[in-house]
Amino acid sequence: MIGAFRLAWSQLSSNGWRLLAATAGVAFAAVLMLVQIGLQEVLFVSVTKLFASLNGELILISPQYQCQLVPQDFPRQRVVQALAIPGVRDGQPIYLGQVQMWNPINRRGRNVTTVGFHPQPGLFNLPGVDDGITSLLESDSVLFDRKSLPEFGPIPELLAKTGSVSTQLGTRSVSITGLFTLGPSFACDGTVFTSDQNFLRVFPYRRLERPDLGLIMLQPGASPQAVKAQLAAALPNDVRVLTRGEFIELEKHYWSHSLPVGYVLGLNVVIGLVVGLVIVYQILYTDVLDHLAEYATLKAMGYRDWYLVEIVLNEALILSLLGYVPGYLVSLGVYAWTRRVTLLPLYMTWPRLTGVYALAAGMCVFAGVLAMRKLKKADPAEVF
Numbered sequence: 001m002i003g004a005f006r007l008a009w010s011q012l013s014s015n016g017w018r019l020l021a022a023t024a025g026v027a028f029a030a031v032l033m034l035v036q037i038g039l040q041e042v043l044f045v046s047v048t049k050l051f052a053s054l055n056g057e058l059i060l061i062s063p064q065y066q067c068q069l070v071p072q073d074f075p076r077q078r079v080v081q082a083l084a085i086p087g088v089r090d091g092q093p094i095y096l097g098q099v100q101m102w103n104p105i106n107r108r109g110r111n112v113t114t115v116g117f118h119p120q121p122g123l124f125n126l127p128g129v130d131d132g133i134t135s136l137l138e139s140d141s142v143l144f145d146r147k148s149l150p151e152f153g154p155i156p157e158l159l160a161k162t163g164s165v166s167t168q169l170g171t172r173s174v175s176i177t178g179l180f181t182l183g184p185s186f187a188c189d190g191t192v193f194t195s196d197q198n199f200l201r202v203f204p205y206r207r208l209e210r211p212d213l214g215l216i217m218l219q220p221g222a223s224p225q226a227v228k229a230q231l232a233a234a235l236p237n238d239v240r241v242l243t244r245g246e247f248i249e250l251e252k253h254y255w256s257h258s259l260p261v262g263y264v265l266g267l268n269v270v271i272g273l274v275v276g277l278v279i280v281y282q283i284l285y286t287d288v289l290d291h292l293a294e295y296a297t298l299k300a301m302g303y304r305d306w307y308l309v310e311i312v313l314n315e316a317l318i319l320s321l322l323g324y325v326p327g328y329l330v331s332l333g334v335y336a337w338t339r340r341v342t343l344l345p346l347y348m349t350w351p352r353l354t355g356v357y358a359l360a361a362g363m364c365v366f367a368g369v370l371a372m373r374k375l376k377k378a379d380p381a382e383v384f
Contacts, residue, residue, distance in 0.1 A: 026323020029276025116199025132178025
């Protein structure tokens with residue numbers, strides 16, 4: 001008895017051009033899925049990295065808050081009132097804004113996310129923030145994200161030479177006195193940190209009494225859920241209380257459901273599956289059709305239908321492997337190019353690698369199942 005795998009390979013390799021077309025179809029689907037799923041994961045990681053760095057268990061926001069690009073303020077008094085709740089150790093207001101920052105070399109402007117807060121250590125879990133926190137007490141001083149896009153200029157190099165870099169933030173002249181590490185995202189090309197007082201100088205229409213976030217830090221051993229319930233009951237309905245994890249999920253939900261980028265990335269994954277499915281189905285269907293007489297002969301020789309099904313399934317799995325390997329290699333190149341151009345942390349992960357292969361293999365097997373319907377016409381009576 002000839003092995004089903006061996007026979008499947010013989011049939012596939014008998015037509016080199018057809019095998020190449022099927023391999024290319026699977027590779028295209030694999031590249032599209034690996035890249036789009038990777039970008040989708042990077043989207044969520046990058047837009048929430050700032051909030052994930054907050055050293056607080058609870059976050060106060062306005063009920064109208066949507067995302068960091070369009071934050072909504074609320075009364076600062078709510079942060080003060082939260083300090084009276086048992087289990088709360090500290091509370092700090094945080095201010096968010098988008099403004100142009102000028103490249104100190106070519107004087108070209110580009111939007112940055114500006115974060116204002118009272119300068120005290122321990123609010124952000126980001127390298128460099130606490131090291132330069134005292135410099136923010138000076139008027140018109142800011143910390144700059146060293147991983148911002150290079151369009152802002154060689155600020156880290158200039159800072160290493162002079163100790164301070166003068167530039168313009170909005171309509172205000174500021175001095176960059178230190179660096180921290182965060183990285184760009186789909187929401188912003190760069191980030192600067194400054195004091196709440198300096199923030200108001202850059203955004204003169206904002207008020208100290210109207211922050212965008214309230215960072216609530218708890219006593220050791222205090223339950224975030226329990227304190228959250230107490231805060232929600234004690235504070236008016238002009239503020240919303242979330243755990244840090246819930247706040248991050250809120251941001252993810254907005255980017256995945258309320259903005260086109262989330263739909264587009266998800267749609268491209270579906271398109272990759274459909275294109276690969278159609279190509280593999282056409283290849284397997286044609287292969288079954290071309291060898292219909294041989295399948296009928298095998299039936300006449302006593303081979304059961306399951307053996308014929310096994311041949312087609314083996315063909316599908318072979319195609320999934322042959323197409324996935326070049327698709328994976330091409331995706332690595334796309335990942336490297338994307339990291340270099342956008343500075344986004346796009347890296348291949350084992351869960352993504354195995355998960356996408358499972359999708360590719362399932363796509364091929366499903367195409368094989370559809371192609372098997374033609375096997376019903378493999379009637380031994382038609383051969384003799």
